[in-house]
Amino acid sequence: MKESACTSVLVGKAASIDGSVMIARNDDTFLPLTPQRFEMMTAVKGRHETLVSNQNGFTAPLPEAGMRYQQTPNADVDKEGIYAESGFNERNVAMSATESVYGNPKTLAYDPWIENGLAEDSLQTMVLPFITSARNGVEYLGNLIKQYGSPEGNGVLFADNNEAWYMEIVTGHQWVAQRIPDDAYVITANQVAIQTVDFDDPDNFMWAEGIQKFVSDHGLNPDLSGWNFRHIFGTSNEKDRHYNTPRVWFGQRYLNPEHKQEPTSSELPFICHASRKISVEDVEYILSSHYNETDYDPLGRGPEDLKTKFRPISMNRTQNSHVLQLRNNVPAEQSAIMWLCFGVPAFSPYVPFFANATDTDPSYSTTPLHADADSAYWMYRKLSVLVESHYAEFIQSDTDFLTAVKQAFQTHIAETDAAAANLSGDALTDYLTKQNYAVVAEMKAKTTQFMNELFEEGLGLSKLTFNMDVNL
Secondary structure (H helix, E strand, C coil): CCCCCCEEEEECCCCECCCCEEEEEEEECCCCCCCECCEEECCECCCCCEEECCCCCCEEECCCCECCEEECCECCHHHHCCCCCEEEECCCCEEEEEEECCCCHHHHHHCCCCCCCCCHHHHHHHHHHHCCCHHHHHHHHHHHHHHHCCCCCEEEEEECCCCEEEEEECCCCCEEEEEECCCCEEEECCCCCCCECCCCCCCCEEECCCHHHHHHHCCCCCCCCCCEHHHHHCCCCHHHHHHHHHHHHHHHHHHCCCCCCCCCCCCCCCCECCCCCECHHHHHHHHCCCCCCCCCCCCCCCCHHHHCCCCCCCCCCEEEEEEEEECCCCCHHHCEEEEEECCCCCCCCCEEEECCCCCCCHHHHCCCCCCCCCCHHHHHHHHHHHHHHCHHHHHHHHHHHHHHHHHHHHHHHHHHHHHHCCCCHHHHHHHHHHHHHHHHHHHHHHHHHHHHHHHHHHHCCCCCCCCCCCCC
């Protein structure tokens, strides 16, 4: 199975600036272009269908009933598989899947991957429509892994209005999940991240049945004392120190600048407590970052040998970046917002979509395989190319554009919340759906105008120019 290389952020409700629970992730693929869509899947009853993966042959019956939910699948499902990736269901449960992780050879020797097991391409489809809370999501997926096994390592994010959970599946059947403390945040990047597991605390930890015996029977714990999931099942190698840990380091450096850590450390903490409250914009900044203001920035002015030393968080092959926010200062029916970025996050906006909606604008739900003039995916990819093509000349204009639309988004949400206060049921859902359409239309107009301005300015930056004496 193909595995994506992603970066994830989870934030507890007491750690956020407004009491929100947030889970977020960059969905990175192997190529710069693997077009994606954003769509709403309707609730179903009386279904009799079997899901068959066209990627690894995973086969399982789908439950007869399922809730309405969002997904951000590949545009070319026939070739690339579904990979539903991210969204909310109608019970305000958020799920993002997956963060690829890698078990070590010794543990995999005793519990190898199951070739046709439940993989990332089918995982969200098999779970999100059927779960009623974040904790239930871990339990539900854990039972599926017990039944079908896994063909790959996956980190899965769950959230509801009360809590966030991070679950790591590290061998064919072994996994652990940890509840993120309300006052904490987590950043992970393609490496087994969970550390000490307290088997006497089932309120904050869940695990595969028999995992302690599995470790004991096969002599897998390398530590003199304690039970550290990362040490037992994870890796710590040269690739980790150049590809994975530096991303975690940068995110923790941003939220805890007072901590002095090395980007190549294998012991960066899993559970962290920020030195201030965390906003949606903070999470977006982390996911859109590329070692900004350090020597490691590939777009910066540092030493050439350092600019490409570490793999950045935001990349041209980030197909979608999302922040799934569950607010606790508004009624539940309007609480859930997906902040979705379809361009390269470093240069593109995170557009807010209320989850309590029945469909999405066709510019999001219909994405062609090749560039066009209508789809959101291709519009924001074009913006990203324009900005990066003359980075030094365009980055301040792009920063100003993104700052302005962030302010507009917050105003849009506040006005929508106020207008929705007297609505409920289908009327509220219809209203929020229309507001999603409205923000898409506004952003298309603003982004098109901005790209036209960059295009015109870019014409004057051509090197194919010559100043002629007016007297000739």
